[in-house]
Amino acid sequence: MTEHVVDLLGVLAYTELTAFSRLAADAEHAPALAERMAMADLAAGQYRHFHLLTARIVELGARPQDAMAPYVASVDAYHDRTRPNGWPERLVKAYVGDEINSDFYRELAIHVDSATAALVEEVVTDSAGLDVIAQLIRSAVEADPRLAGRLALWARRLVGEALSQAQRIVIDRDALAVLLVGDLDLPADDLNRMTRVLGRLTDRHTDRLRVLGLAP
């Protein structure tokens, strides 16, 4: 089971490390210093998560770089396929990306030991800066209502790419499949459960679009 947990922590850690770098770089594209500080704050939060996750990997006797290595290609592919165009798209990617991650973490954490589940919960609930980002998105849409449609499409693309990469990861790594859908003793049931997990993820995404003022 420890191997499965290290796998889980590895993908989460690499996701956070990458989000940290991307959001910190995004901050430089902010139209004003107040927005820049908000984005930098969110980026710094990703580093805190990364730090917690890698500390736990070390506790479990593994090296963070080894735990992360299998996920580099998939996570990088997600970012390469979702390059934001302009500041509002950066804001939406920051918000939606963070929230989709949180959803995945929660699904994955259902089947792990309680210490790891508590760590994952600590990470996903530490999202202090996210409300500010949501507020910036709502303000941008209020100032220019034509943005709503474009940003809703962008958010859908982000979710689609994230689900696609996640499915690829689960196909490649049996350990994560076990954590995501429970045991694999009933292969016939497996795809079914996976579909239900993805269904929950997309439902929550629809709720979030409403929060951002992007729902139709």
Next chain:
Amino acid sequence: MTEHVVDLLGVLAYTELTAFSRLAADAEHAPALAERMAMADLAAGQYRHFHLLTARIVELGARPQDAMAPYVASVDAYHDRTRPNGWPERLVKAYVGDEINSDFYRELAIHVDSATAALVEEVVTDSAGLDVIAQLIRSAVEADPRLAGRLALWARRLVGEALSQAQRIVIDRDALAVLLVGDLDLPADDLNRMTRVLGRLTDRHTDRLRVLGLAP
């Protein structure tokens, strides 16, 4: 005096915020995950500094974005003029940039109130990740000794550009000149003191090249 201190904290905060974004983005260019983690760690440290500095600006009754605004052009110009080419140059820029900042902070802090001096000292001594970066530079030079000359020239250019931007900032902002060289009642003495400050900065840079294995 408070206005002078807010000026000082503003330039330090903007320098840290920018270094944070640049180093976090640099981390993505690391040749391996271990180096990437070292660079991300250094970047996260810059954010901690930024957070401390802006908290003090707020305590003093100013808005961080207003305190930073006068320095955006100069600090950005430094980075635009010193774009690293390849991973070893990124490492050297990270190390030398951090150390030059620390030197400036210490010089500036000599003439401020003790609470601000203590804060500045806390910021400049929090450089946990810097030793790892120095070690990575030494390893790169050991692996390819021809790098030493190129990196020493690069380091000299970084110092030159930093001093040039710093001089411009001091010319534009009397408040910082007061903090850097003491009172301005003796204008004849002013340039003299400034030269001594710059002399100390370049002396320390020579010592550092030795630490990095880049001295001739």
